[in-house]
Amino acid sequence: MLNERDVEELLTLRGHEQEELFERARQEREKVFGTRVVLRGVTEIGNSCRVNCEFCPMRRDNTRENETFLADTEALVETAKTISEHGINVVFFQAGEIPQTTKIVGEAIPRIRELYDDDVEILLNLGNKKRSEYEYLREQGATSYILKHETSDPDLNLRMRHETLESRLACMSDLLELGFKTGSGGIVGLPGQTLRSIARDIVLARDMGIHMCSFAPFVPAPNTPLSDWPSGDVDTTLNALAASRLVNPHWLIPSVSALAKNREGGQKSGYLAGANVMTVNFTSQRNSDRYLIYGKDRFVVRPNYGSGLLAELGLTPGRSVFAGKDALIALG
Numbered sequence: 269m270l271n272e273r274d275v276e277e278l279l280t281l282r283g284h285e286q287e288e289l290f291e292r293a294r295q296e297r298e299k300v301f302g303t304r305v306v307l308r309g310v311t312e313i314g315n316s317c318r319v320n321c322e323f324c325p326m327r328r329d330n331t332r333e334n335e336t337f338l339a340d341t342e343a344l345v346e347t348a349k350t351i352s353e354h355g356i357n358v359v360f361f362q363a364g365e366i367p368q369t370t371k372i373v374g375e376a377i378p379r380i381r382e383l384y385d386d387d388v389e390i391l392l393n394l395g396n397k398k399r400s401e402y403e404y405l406r407e408q409g410a411t412s413y414i415l416k417h418e419t420s421d422p423d424l425n426l427r428m429r430h431e432t433l434e435s436r437l438a439c440m441s442d443l444l445e446l447g448f449k450t451g452s453g454g455i456v457g458l459p460g461q462t463l464r465s466i467a468r469d470i471v472l473a474r475d476m477g478i479h480m481c482s483f484a485p486f487v488p489a490p491n492t493p494l495s496d497w498p499s500g501d502v503d504t505t506l507n508a509l510a511a512s513r514l515v516n517p518h519w520l521i522p523s524v525s526a527l528a529k530n531r532e533g534g535q536k537s538g539y540l541a542g543a544n545v546m547t548v549n550f551t552s553q554r555n556s557d558r559y560l561i562y563g564k565d566r567f568v569v570r571p572n573y574g575s576g577l578l579a580e581l582g583l584t585p586g587r588s589v590f591a592g593k594d595a596l597i598a599l600g
């Protein structure tokens with residue numbers, strides 16, 4: 269089993285050795301998933317947040333400057349219809365951390381399940397919530413939840429998020445105990461972050477027993493305290509994806525659009541490094557412009573771009589592995 273030191277070494281590989289790492293990661297992916305890449309249809313449902321992360325333009329201090337929006341239950345059901353028309357059965361709702369999303373999303377879930385005749389995974393990324401709220405969302409029919417720890421270094425976490433790592437991990441434990449397929453991951457390139465700390469991010473995710481893991485390079489966003497900090501290194505991020513695949517071949521690992529933002533072709537490289545999830549954006553153009561997670565000129569994956577990229581790589585767009593008739597039982 270790979271330990272922190274092994275993973276740290278993998279993060280440093282470049283050139284020929286890096287190619288070999290990617291090749292191994294692709295082989296491990298293929299053993300479990302074949303050519304299948306899970307498509308998620310995401311919609312961003314609100315852009316207010318009570319948290320004040322140093323790297324995020326949606327941070328609390330920016331609330332007054334941003335044009336805020338919050339979708340209602342009806343809008344979520346409508347978007348789910350559009351997602352289903354594209355043959356995607358992972359419906360993904362994402363928002364800043366505010367309590368209102370619990371009710372809005374909770375009320376939409378049974379209607380969406382009905383729309384899909386239950387052949388659907390409802391994936392949420394709505395931040396820290398009380399255990400009772402997670403419980404409610406699970407009872408309503410939510411399948412999975414992404415709550416990235418961002419960094420496993422407690423001091424850095426506190427400096428970057430102004431929240432304790434402990435509180436984040438407690439929420440992740442709640443999600444796992446309630447039966448959510450749970451995702452985590454980190455950001456590569458935060459100020460003062462070491463390679464060892466990134467290696468620990470991966471090992472921590474394994475030790476917690478999560479089901480999905482994601483890494484994104486840091487993207488300096490305007491109107492944030494880190495607007496002048498350099499972008500995260502794409503090679504280190506790709507190696508983190510490949511190392512994650514070796515640490516747990518069963519993980520769902522997305523190739524995130526931030527890779528393309530930091531390097532042309534970066535998202536394609538993510539699949540070559542062993543990623544197996546693509547997130548396609550179904551947020552309206554107007555709300556997408558207001559979502560601001562990487563600033564106004566972020567790169568958004570729309571359906572046509574996504575299918576073209578996968579075809580180029582010889583990969584197949586696939587449905588949920590956690591729910592519905594194409595679920596992979598072996599993933600548990």
Ligand code: SF4
Pocket residue numbers: 317318319320321324325326327328363364365395
């Ligand atoms: S990263 Fe998430 S929790 Fe932090 S400010 Fe942005 S939306 Fe809020």
